[in-house]
Amino acid sequence: MKREHDPLIIACDLDNWEDVHSLAAALEGLVETVKIGLEAYLNLGPQVITEMRERGFRVFGDLKFNDIPNTVSKAARALTRSGVNMMTLHASGGREMLRAAVRASKEEASLLGVSAPIMLGVTVLTSCDEATAREVGWTRPIREQVLSLAGLAIECGLEGVVASAREALLLRQELGEEPIIVTPGIRPAGSAVGDQVRTATPQEALNAGADYLVIGRAVTDADVPRAALESIRIALGASRREGKRKA
Numbered sequence: 001m002k003r004e005h006d007p008l009i010i011a012c013d014l015d016n017w018e019d020v021h022s023l024a025a026a027l028e029g030l031v032e033t034v035k036i037g038l039e040a041y042l043n044l045g046p047q048v049i050t051e052m053r054e055r056g057f058r059v060f061g062d063l064k065f066n067d068i069p070n071t072v073s074k075a076a077r078a079l080t081r082s083g084v085n086m087m088t089l090h091a092s093g094g095r096e097m098l099r100a101a102v103r104a105s106k107e108e109a110s111l112l113g114v115s116a117p118i119m120l121g122v123t124v125l126t127s128c129d130e131a132t133a134r135e136v137g138w139t140r141p142i143r144e145q146v147l148s149l150a151g152l153a154i155e156c157g158l159e160g161v162v163a164s165a166r167e168a169l170l171l172r173q174e175l176g177e178e179p180i181i182v183t184p185g186i187r188p189a190g191s192a193v194g195d196q197v198r199t200a201t202p203q204e205a206l207n208a209g210a211d212y213l214v215i216g217r218a219v220t221d222a223d224v225p226r227a228a229l230e231s232i233r234i235a236l237g238a239s240r241r242e243g244k245r246k247a
Helices: 018-027 038-044 047-054 067-081 095-112 130-135 144-153 165-175 202-207 227-247
Strands: 008-011 033-037 059-063 086-090 118-122 158-162 180-183 212-215
Touching: 008 165, 018 038, 033 038, 033 047, 033 165, 038 047, 038 067, 047 059, 059 067, 067 086, 067 095, 067 118, 067 158, 095 118, 095 144, 095 180, 118 180, 130 180, 144 158, 144 165, 165 180, 180 227, 202 212, 202 227
Parallel strands: 008 033, 008 212, 033 059, 059 086, 086 118, 118 158, 158 180, 180 212
Antiparallel strands: none
16 A cells, blocks of 8 residues: 655756755755655765655665566665665566566664565656657557566566656556556756657646656756745646646
8 A cells, every 4th residue: 555655856956065954954844755866876976865865754765677587686675785775677678677676675684683675667758759769679659668677677576667648548547546656857847858859747747646756857857846846836726726626
């Protein structure tokens, strides 16, 4: 059963401690979970996860593992030891890789006496469009690719998937209410989309059935990140109230 949670995840895609500390201070008390991806992890090391946890944040370790099963299982153990609450694997890594990672993470968590992190299968990156899909050899539309990879991830024991909001409604209809759906590429109305292609507003993603929304540059690049995040929350609250009135 899903726990009650704050749906907003702020992407800490930063490469230096000064910016990390500044962002953490701005977010404290306003958001529950921060995402640590490759940029922060490779520049600052595992300590960035430790520091965010010590500040009271839940940590989404978004390293998108994709390698042979033995390598990924060892990586999943290491990331589990770091204390992350969520982690990602590319579902395209295949059945054996996914199962090995799930098994290794659960075993490591059991040895540590802690809860295992939520394992999420990355389906198709939000920077990918149909032309890119054809370029890398996919023969079916992105929606079908997302659905196939998501089904594989859940079948292999992962608790959820990462997909754009454009596929979230289809995934919810096909997978049911239990799997967790995390949607990156979230942009408040009027924001620049940057290098993302399949984007959505926070309201659109939640309406499509997403559980978590990953928001990055709209907050981290803002002149006042805390104010930017507060405005997103206000907009979400207004959207929900409007939806209830229409219902």
